[in-house]
Amino acid sequence: MRPWWPLVAICLGTFMLLVDVTIVNVALPPIAASLDTSFSSLQWVIDGYALALAALLMVTGTLADRFGRRRLYLVGLGVFAVSSLACGLAPSAGALVAARVAQGCGGAAMFATTAALIATTYDGRRRGTAFGVWGAVNGLAAACGPLLGGLLTEAWGWRAIFLVNLPIAVLAVALTLAVVTESASGGSERVDVVGATTFTVASAALVWGLVSAGERGWGATATVLALVLAAAALAAFVVVEHRSAAPMLDLTLFAHRSFTAIMVAAAVLSASAFAHLALVSLWLQTVLGLSPIRAGLVALPLSLAAFTVSAVAGRFLHGGSPARPVAGGLALIGVGALMMTVVDAGSGPWALVPGLVVAGLGVGLATPVLVSATLAVLPSWRAGVGSAAVNTFRQLGLAVGLAVLGTVFTGRIAGVLSSGGVTDADTLATVVAGGGAPGVVAAAPAGARPQVAALLGETVPAGLDAVFLVAGVAALVAALLVAVLVRPERPERPEPTAKPGDRQTVGSQ
Known part of the structure; x- marks a missing residue:
C-alpha cells in the first residue's frame, strides 16, 4: 500500500475540486431562500x-513547472480550504460568490498539477494503474x-456542502507533505500575466453581459457595457498573445481546423450536458416540491451512465479517428437534451430520466477522448498547451453555457407570464x-x-x-x-529541443 499513498493524496484533492463543480446545483434553492438572492447571483x-x-488553469500550470508542482498543489489545497470556509460562513450572496471565485483559484492550482504529480511519481505499469485510478476518481x-x-x-x-x-x-x-515528493521542470518560463488578465x-x-441580458434585457446599459468590455478585452487578448514570446495560449493553434473544432466541442459538451442541471434543480425543488436528496437522485442517471460508459468502454475509444467518439458523444447529448423537451406542467421528475441517460451515455463516450483527440491533431511538442486548452474550454463552456441558458430560461418564463x-x-x-415561485404563490390573495x-x-x-431545445x-x-472538420493529422514541423512556455503535463481529462 505504501507506494500508493501519494496517489491517495492526489486523488483526494482531485475529487474535492471536481465534486464542487456539481455539488452546488441541488443547494441553489436553499441558498436562494437563505440569502434572499436573485437568479443572477445564483448563476x-x-x-x-x-x-x-x-x-x-494554464497560468498555474506554468507556475507549477517553474516553482514546483507539489508546492503549488499545497498552495491550491490551502486556498481551497480557506475559501470553502468562507463559502460556508458567507453572510450574503456577494460574499458567497467572492468565496467561490477564490475556491476556483485554488481549484485551478490543484487541477493543473495533479496529472503532472502522478506522471513524475510513478512510471511503467504503476503509472498506467495510477492514471486509471485517477480517471475513475474524476468520473x-x-x-x-x-x-x-x-x-x-x-x-x-x-x-455543509462547503464546510x-x-x-x-x-x-x-x-x-x-508526508508522501509526495517535489518535482519541477527547472525552467524559467515567463508567466503571461497580461494575457491571463485580458482573458479573465x-x-x-x-458572462456578466449574458446574465444581465436575462435579468435586465439586451438593451440595458449594464448589458451593453459588459458586452463591449468583453469584445475589447478579447481583442486585447488576441493582440497580446500574438506579440508574446511565451503566450498563455498560442493562437496559431486555431489555424488548425481540427484543433478549433475540438475546442468548440469541449465547450459545447459542458454547456449542453451540465449547464442546465442547475435550472432543473430549481424546477424540481421550488415547483415540484422535491427535497434536495430527491432532486439529487433525479440528476444521478446522467452521471452514472457517463461513469459506466467511460469506465467500461474508455479503453476501446482511443483507436481510429478521434472524431468518432467525440462526434458520437455530442450527438447523444443532443438527442438526450431534445428528449427532455417533453416536460410540461403535468410532468413529474422522472420524465427527465430517459433523456438524462442518453445524454450521460454521450458524456461517457466523448469525455475520455477529448484530450487524446486534441493531442492527435497537434505536434507532440504541443501536448502540454493542447491538454491545458481543452480543459480551459470545458470550464469556459460551463460558465458561458449557464449564462446563455439562464437568459433563455428567464426569457421564456417572461413570455409565458406575459401571454397569461x-x-x-x-x-x-x-x-x-x-x-421564488413558492413566495409568489404565498403572496397572492x-x-x-x-x-x-x-x-x-x-x-x-x-x-x-426552451433550454433543452437550445442545448440539444x-x-x-x-x-x-467535429465529424466534418476533425482529422488525426499532425502538422509536419521539426520538434524543438526546448520550447519555452510549453508545458508537457498540464490539465486532466
Whole structure:
C-alpha cells in the first residue's frame, strides 16, 4: 500500500475540486431562500468557480513547472480550504460568490498539477494503474456531486456542502507533505500575466453581459457595457498573445481546423450536458416540491451512465479517428437534451430520466477522448498547451453555457407570464427563475393562489423546454462540426529541443 499513498493524496484533492463543480446545483434553492438572492447571483455561484478554473488553469500550470508542482498543489489545497470556509460562513450572496471565485483559484492550482504529480511519481505499469485510478476518481466525483449535495443539504443545510471540504483538505495536505515528493521542470518560463488578465476580463465580462441580458434585457446599459468590455478585452487578448514570446495560449493553434473544432466541442459538451442541471434543480425543488436528496437522485442517471460508459468502454475509444467518439458523444447529448423537451406542467421528475441517460451515455463516450483527440491533431511538442486548452474550454463552456441558458430560461418564463396577462412579467420571471415561485404563490390573495400556482407550474417547464431545445441543437451542430472538420493529422514541423512556455503535463481529462 505504501507506494500508493501519494496517489491517495492526489486523488483526494482531485475529487474535492471536481465534486464542487456539481455539488452546488441541488443547494441553489436553499441558498436562494437563505440569502434572499436573485437568479443572477445564483448563476454566479456556479459561474464564478468555473470562470476562475478556466482563466487560471494554464497560468498555474506554468507556475507549477517553474516553482514546483507539489508546492503549488499545497498552495491550491490551502486556498481551497480557506475559501470553502468562507463559502460556508458567507453572510450574503456577494460574499458567497467572492468565496467561490477564490475556491476556483485554488481549484485551478490543484487541477493543473495533479496529472503532472502522478506522471513524475510513478512510471511503467504503476503509472498506467495510477492514471486509471485517477480517471475513475474524476468520473466518481461527477457521479457523486448531485447526490452528495442533496444529502448534505437536507441533513445539515447548504453550508455543509462547503464546510465538508475542510477535513478532506486537511487530510490531503498532511498526506501530501508526508508522501509526495517535489518535482519541477527547472525552467524559467515567463508567466503571461497580461494575457491571463485580458482573458479573465473578457470571459467574466461576457458572462456578466449574458446574465444581465436575462435579468435586465439586451438593451440595458449594464448589458451593453459588459458586452463591449468583453469584445475589447478579447481583442486585447488576441493582440497580446500574438506579440508574446511565451503566450498563455498560442493562437496559431486555431489555424488548425481540427484543433478549433475540438475546442468548440469541449465547450459545447459542458454547456449542453451540465449547464442546465442547475435550472432543473430549481424546477424540481421550488415547483415540484422535491427535497434536495430527491432532486439529487433525479440528476444521478446522467452521471452514472457517463461513469459506466467511460469506465467500461474508455479503453476501446482511443483507436481510429478521434472524431468518432467525440462526434458520437455530442450527438447523444443532443438527442438526450431534445428528449427532455417533453416536460410540461403535468410532468413529474422522472420524465427527465430517459433523456438524462442518453445524454450521460454521450458524456461517457466523448469525455475520455477529448484530450487524446486534441493531442492527435497537434505536434507532440504541443501536448502540454493542447491538454491545458481543452480543459480551459470545458470550464469556459460551463460558465458561458449557464449564462446563455439562464437568459433563455428567464426569457421564456417572461413570455409565458406575459401571454397569461401578468403585468411586469420580466420582473416576476426573474423572481420565479431564481427559485421564488413558492413566495409568489404565498403572496397572492388566498382565493387566487390555485390559479397562480397553476400558471407558475406552466412557466418553469416551458422555460426548461426552451433550454433543452437550445442545448440539444448546439450539441448536434457541434457533433456535425467535429465529424466534418476533425482529422488525426499532425502538422509536419521539426520538434524543438526546448520550447519555452510549453508545458508537457498540464490539465486532466
